[in-house]
Amino acid sequence: MIQIREATAEDWPQIYPFWSEIVEAGETYAYPEGLTSEEARDLWMYDHVVVAVEGSAEDEHILGSAKMGPNRPGRGSHIGTASFMVSPAARGKGLGRTLGDYCVQWHKDNGFHGIQFNAVVETNTTAVRLWQSLGFQIIGTVPDAFDSTSHGRVGLHVMYLPLT
Amino acid sequence: MIQIREATAEDWPQIYPFWSEIVEAGETYAYPEGLTSEEARDLWMYDHVVVAVEGSAEDEHILGSAKMGPNRPGRGSHIGTASFMVSPAARGKGLGRTLGDYCVQWHKDNGFHGIQFNAVVETNTTAVRLWQSLGFQIIGTVPDAFDSTSHGRVGLHVMYLPLT
Numbered sequence: 001m002i003q004i005r006e007a008t009a010e011d012w013p014q015i016y017p018f019w020s021e022i023v024e025a026g027e028t029y030a031y032p033e034g035l036t037s038e039e040a041r042d043l044w045m046y047d048h049v050v051v052a053v054e055g056s057a058e059d060e061h062i063l064g065s066a067k068m069g070p071n072r073p074g075r076g077s078h079i080g081t082a083s084f085m086v087s088p089a090a091r092g093k094g095l096g097r098t099l100g101d102y103c104v105q106w107h108k109d110n111g112f113h114g115i116q117f118n119a120v121v122e123t124n125t126t127a128v129r130l131w132q133s134l135g136f137q138i139i140g141t142v143p144d145a146f147d148s149t150s151h152g153r154v155g156l157h158v159m160y161l162p163l164t
Numbered sequence: 165m166i167q168i169r170e171a172t173a174e175d176w177p178q179i180y181p182f183w184s185e186i187v188e189a190g191e192t193y194a195y196p197e198g199l200t201s202e203e204a205r206d207l208w209m210y211d212h213v214v215v216a217v218e219g220s221a222e223d224e225h226i227l228g229s230a231k232m233g234p235n236r237p238g239r240g241s242h243i244g245t246a247s248f249m250v251s252p253a254a255r256g257k258g259l260g261r262t263l264g265d266y267c268v269q270w271h272k273d274n275g276f277h278g279i280q281f282n283a284v285v286e287t288n289t290t291a292v293r294l295w296q297s298l299g300f301q302i303i304g305t306v307p308d309a310f311d312s313t314s315h316g317r318v319g320l321h322v323m324y325l326p327l328t
Contacts, residue, residue, distance in 0.1 A: 142278075
């Protein structure tokens with residue numbers, strides 16, 4: 001059974017392998033490539049970070065992670081944002097949806113007025129369809145803004161879900 | 165005569181007063197409010213920063229500043245972005261256009277494929293019209309994403325200018 005719990009600093013060594021595998025694959029995220037574990041940690045482990053885990057407390061495996069928080073400071077802080085990483089080895093278990101549902105509820109519980117995704121790669125159709133199924137709409141698409149390994153230059157969607 | 169030159173660390177004490185005046189006015193930027201000069205400096209003085217100046221070398225006045233660089237790291241770094249601050253005391257001199265023209269040329273000279281503005285406040289019509297006159301288009305608008313002092317919740321435009 002998959003559960004979601006808050007991440008702790010001790011979780012990072014289990015997150016980093018799939019985090020870096022996903023970034024290096026070059027299909028979904030515009031993080032710098034070739035980061036050390038410490039550098040990557042500083043880009044992921046802030047705001048509210050959760051992990052999706054399987055197994056008993058004694059033999060727990062981290063299958064995915066999500067981070068969420070305000071999309072902008074100050075006068076933009078009522079809109080949230082989030083990022084998601086699901087271990088490629090754990091695909092097909094519905095983890096994206098489980099983490100996405102958690103993310104929407106977390107933003108509601110914390111009084112956010114909406115959730116904005118700033119850069120959803122248009123060829124990442126699994127993600128695009130998942131967010132659409134949660135109610136997100138494509139606000140617009142910046143053309144050729146992401147250099148995908150297998151597709152070349154593709155667009156980045158700005159997606160938005162109003163919560164009030 | 166107004167000139168644009170690269171900013172140096174010594175320029176910040178002249179930038180900070182209008183920078184903070186603009187942020188505190190709450191109409192155009194979602195920076196945190198109430199920042200110290202040092203905190204604000206760290207949010208502005210990185211990547212390529214320029215100032216618009218007037219006067220002789222011995223009696224120079226900084227009237228505005230712009231910063232520019234990649235909008236995202238890694239696979240998004242071929243698209244640039246920029247931010248602009250014009251001293252309220254120097255409005256009406258065409259500084260926004262002068263800095264905007266410089267910004268477009270700088271991105272061309274440095275091989276960027278486009279320029280993306282992530283959060284142009286829709287009620288900041290002077291800026292919206294200026295960027296449109298430079299060829300930027302509104303890609304989409306995130307509704308109610310900015311809490312404006314005088315207008316309440318208003319939208320944030322994503323604007324884009326292709327350069328290739």
